[in-house]
Every structure is written in C-alpha cells, then in structure tokens.
Amino acid sequence: MQYGAFVISLDFELLWGVRDNRTIADYGANILGVREVIPALLDLFAERNIACTWATVGLLFFATNTAMRAALPARKPRYANARISSYHYLDEVGTDEEHDPYYFGLSLIKRILDHPAQEIGTHTFSHFYCLEEGGDIAAFRADLEAARTVAGRLGIKLSSIVFPRNQVAHLSVCRELGLRAFRGNERVWFHRARTCRWHGRYSRQPLSASGWKQCRVGAPAPAADHLGHGNGGPSPKAFSFMVAPAQFRRRFTGQLGVSARHPRLLPRLA
Numbered sequence: 001m002q003y004g005a006f007v008i009s010l011d012f013e014l015l016w017g018v019r020d021n022r023t024i025a026d027y028g029a030n031i032l033g034v035r036e037v038i039p040a041l042l043d044l045f046a047e048r049n050i051a052c053t054w055a056t057v058g059l060l061f062f063a064t065n066t067a068m069r070a071a072l073p074a075r076k077p078r079y080a081n082a083r084i085s086s087y088h089y090l091d092e093v094g095t096d097e098e099h100d101p102y103y104f105g106l107s108l109i110k111r112i113l114d115h116p117a118q119e120i121g122t123h124t125f126s127h128f129y130c131l132e133e134g135g136d137i138a139a140f141r142a143d144l145e146a147a148r149t150v151a152g153r154l155g156i157k158l159s160s161i162v163f164p165r166n167q168v169a170h171l172s173v174c175r176e177l178g179l180r181a182f183r184g185n186e187r188v189w190f191h192r193a194r195t196c197r198w199h200g201r202y203s204r205q206p207l208s209a210s211g212w213k214q215c216r217v218g219a220p221a222p223a224a225d226h227l228g229h230g231n232g233g234p235s236p237k238a239f240s241f242m243v244a245p246a247q248f249r250r251r252f253t254g255q256l257g258v259s260a261r262h263p264r265l266l267p268r269l270a
Contacts, residue, residue: 009053009121009162009183012038012109015102016057016127017164020084024102031102038108042115051117055162055183058125058147059086060105061154064096071150073125073142079134086126113154121160122147122179130169140170144177 011017015024015031024031045052062068069090079085094100097107112118125147129135144161151158160181161174168184 007183008050009055009160010041011123011162012054012056012060012105012112013123013127013164014057014060014105016059016086017123019086019089028102035101035108039111042111042118045118046115049117051119053119053121053160053162054112055121055123055160056105056109056151057123057127058143058150059103059127061109061150062104063106065093065100068093071146073139073146075139075142076126077128077132077135077139077143079129079132081132084129084132109154113156119160120151120154120156120158121162121181122151122158123162124164125150127164129164129167131167135167135169137170137173141173141177144173144179148177 014034015022015027018027041052044050059068062071072087076087077085082088093103097104109120112120122144124140125143128140128143130140148158157178159179160183161179162183163169166183166185168182171182174182
C-alpha cells in the first residue's frame with residue numbers, strides 16, 4: 001500500500017448501547033444530545049465532502065413498539081448475565097419515537113440516508129455481545145438476519161459491521177450474510193479478549209498489565225480458535241474476506257486486495 005486511509009465509522013445505538021450500565025435518569029441527557037449531534041455532523045460532512053459509516057443498532061429502525069416486537073428474532077442470546085441483553089429492557093420501551101427518543105431512531109436513519117456519501121452499516125440488531133457466555137453463533141446468525149431484514153425495508157444492503165464492545169467473532173456468519181468489512185482493534189495487549197486455561201472463555205473486559213502477565217506466566221498459550229485468538233490476537237488468515245481498518249499492514253495488502261482509495265471510508269476488498 002502506497003497511501004494510508006483515514007477511516008470514520010461511528011456507532012449509532014442510542015440507549016441500546018449502554019443500557020446494561022446506564023439509565024435514562026443518569027444518562028438520558030446524553031442520549032438526547034445525540035439527536036442534536038447527528039444532524040450537525042451530517043451537515044458538516046456534506047459541507048466538507050466527508051464520507052462516514054454509521055454502524056447502526058437494528059432496534060433503532062422502527063417507528064413503533066408494535067413494529068419492533070414483531071421483528072424480533074425467534075432465537076435470542078441466552079447470556080449468563082441477563083442484564084446485558086437488550087431484550088431484558090423491552091418493557092421500558094415507549095410506544096413510538098415521538099414519545100421515546102431514547103430507543104427509537106428511524107427518523108435519524110432516514111436523515112443519514114438523505115445525505116451524500118453516508119453508509120449505514122450494522123452494529124448488530126440487538127447490540128449483540130459475541131464473546132459473552134450465551135452469545136452463541138446460532139443466536140448471532142439470527143440477530144444479523146434480523147438486522148439485514150429491517151435494513152432492507154429501507155433499501156439498505158448491509159456490507160459492514162462494527163461489533164458491540166469490539167467483541168469480534170463469528171466472521172464466517174458475517175461473510176455468509178454478505179458483510180465484507182468490519183472495524184477491528186489495534187493488535188496490542190489491552191485490546192485482546194481475555195483467555196486463560198482457567199477462564200475457559202473470552203471476556204469483553206480488557207486486560208490490565210498485571211492481568212495479562214497473570215494469564216501468560218505459567219500457562220501454555222491457548223489453542224487458537226477459528227479467529228486465530230489465543231496467542232497474539234487474530235491471525236491474518238482469518239481476514240481472508242474482510243479487512244479491519246486498524247489492521248492495515250503493508251505485508252497483507254497483496255493477500256487481501258485492499259484498496260486505499262475506496263470511496264467509502266470503511267475499507268473493503270476490491
């Protein structure tokens with residue numbers, strides 16, 4: 001690669017993205033602020049001819065509570081901690097966007113679509129956590145299928161994904177459903193999913209320096225899974241159909257066929 005690529009991708013999630021940690025009472029003003037910031041950003045992007053990918057939670061695509069509930073996937077994640085599931089909070093969702101600006105975002109999605117050089121990507125349908133216990137691949141597939149269906153009603157063909165909390169996994173399902181790009185993490189220790197022989201699974205919690213040392217010292221390197229996790233992060237071979245912006249490396253570009261001049265700011269294969 002002769003030139004770098006400056007990538008802008010923004011998570012569009014409203015309260016769905018933080019409800020496991022925050023409430024309307026303590027964070028609602030911030031969510032309302034998003035509804036002011038997005039139009040302002042769109043005007044700025046149009047003025048400066050800036051492209052952007054908006055990674056959008058599928059639950060925002062609805063005009064009413066009734067329509068939202070009718071579109072929920074039959075298979076849902078069975079997280080060990082039920083409080084991290086968006087479905088845990090459905091009973092507090094209002095009737096429509098006019099009465100509940102925290103959980104509905106259809107008007108903002110349509111506004112994004114009305115501006116040039118803006119892409120709607122997916123942030124999964126339900127803000128799905130791939131590396132949490134109970135976030136199994138079958139539930140993830142059902143989640144992405146729901147996201148694809150609701151986006152398709154607006155004429156959107158999803159081709160990029162940002163994994164909630166950067167829990168990258170199940171790339172084969174992404175490829176199967178037409179996704180060609182994802183946002184990845186830099187390959188540094190504090191972005192790695194925690195894995196030790198006594199954990200037995202991955203965790204969304206970042207490692208501290210002492211935690212990483214504890215996992216590594218005296219424990220054999222875990223066997224890599226289908227993403228190549230286990231001894232230094234995902235293997236480049238796992239990215240044969242996608243490329244993560246933070247993992248642009250000159251030695252990979254020939255193998256991956258990356259175009260630095262792609263009109264969309266999320267990189268993808270030629």
